[in-house]
Amino acid sequence: MSVSGIFPVMITPFTDDDRIDWDGYARLIEWYLDHGAQGLFAVCQSSEMQHLTLEERRELARFTVAQVAGRVPVVASGHVSDGHDAQLEELAAVAGTGVDAVVLVTNRLAAQGDEPGIWRVRLEALLSALPSDTRYGLYECPAPYRRLLSDDELEFCAQDGRFDFLKDVACDLGVVRRRLALTRGTPLAINNANAAIAWPVMQAGGQGFSGVMNNFHPDLYRWLYEHGAAHPALAAELDNFLVLAAMCEPFGYPKLAKVYHVRIGTFAGLHSRTVNYDLAERHWAIEAVLDQIVTGAERFRSRIAELPRPAA
Template sequence: MAKQSPFGGSIVALVTPMGDDGAIDWDCLERLVEWHVEAKTAGIVAAGTTGESPTLSFAEHRELIAKTVKLAAGRVPVIAGTGANSTTEAIDLTRSACDDGADACLSVVPYYNKPSQEGLLRHFTAIADAASKPVILYNVPGRTITDLADNTLLLLSEHERIAGVKDATGDVNRLRIQQKLISRADFRYLSGDDGTACDYMLAGGHGVISVSANVAPATCARLAAAAAANEEEQAFEASDRLLAFNRLQACEANPIPVKWALHHLGKAGPGIRLPLTPLGEKHRKGVAMAVEGLE
């Protein structure tokens, strides 16, 4: 039986399209949102890591979320990336996103300053206390260094506004451990790792916040739907179509490969902001071949 969830299925970690000068391309953003609605993408993350949130000013961050909400027009949920390594900043971003109509907020483990588990507990509790919409926690130790421990997640799951976790560890066993620890039936488990997303969803995860969905929204939607219905053969078939691009995502830092792939497909301009740079020449042929024929 398919899992029913307000936050599940294939959720795209949407890029922020930019011109050559790095300015946000609002017309392209509209086209991308329409493409995802038509492809049955289950949700859009705006201003996340893939959206180059570290390079956005506060004003741009808020405008990007507000415009994405307006463009989605209730046809697909919008989850706002509002994490920061300053608790005060994360609270400000979260309040703004809630005020601007986001359906939920995605809050990453603080990066660089390496808080303790007690610090994480207090940080996320303060954010959830300040939020008026659900908060999804984001654990990506490959970027943040600090890992959100399973026992800390258990304590945070008791907060009524903490709705779930995006797990980008790539370790499906973490899902099984967390499911045994956390008794809340409505707590959402979302993969943040395209390479293991199929296994994660077949093991009971509710969906994926996907980078690959930027270039293959329909395929990612089929994968998530098949996994939710426990249709393993169909799920693995869709997953296999994504295999080459999923592997090449790591050839340079995200979102460099996916932004170049969108440009190659004619879906967006080449713009990206420093300190990130366009995809290196040596990787372009491989990425181009990997995305050919995806939909």
């Protein structure tokens, strides 16, 4: 299985009474697929996984697999607990849903200040207890703290053969280039999560983009990934737009993405368990910012549509 390309980190729509909106979630899945997603990352930080019960995490992963029905790979995490037994329970639950890879969160395997070697000890303990045919991913989730893999840890996972990707949160082009070199020739793909370096990472051989802005315009990232090299001037302009558009992320994401999807009719509810305030009250003129992002995205879609098609 190739876990590469444009992998949205999925958000979770809720009803006003704090239940998962399953009809809205089904429409969201179809929106991702209709807008260029080459895979889906369910039950992640964007999904508000730290605020979901184990049953909700399991059901989100199961529902995503069923709705996608093999059209693209589905990976899922929900790896939020501290202790080994609780982590094993949640990872086994997600593994049983039929996802293509179970995603381990790097900061769950070592607390801040732990000896470096403890990370690998805890990783191997989990791997030995989970089904032997399980495929894995790694996620340097920034909450509750960003725990980047060392070169030795990354090489170990790449050579192990069961790891298909790293959702890279280094946010440093030099680090990503080194990681690409370390994993070359292994099953482990480097899927960058930072919009500011998305295009340079793609140019360096990175295997896709898995950032939060895939909740707004994943099709533009896919065009950049697949066709940017053939249209360098337009790619540079698009990259500039995408980087600036991504500056909206601190303005109440993931609720911000819900505002966008309510606007376009994907689902109806703005409720978020992570962001419990009114966005417009705290982030002034945020609707105007979204207006500009939507208008800019449509302009680039129009320009892309006008490009001459390659000869058959």
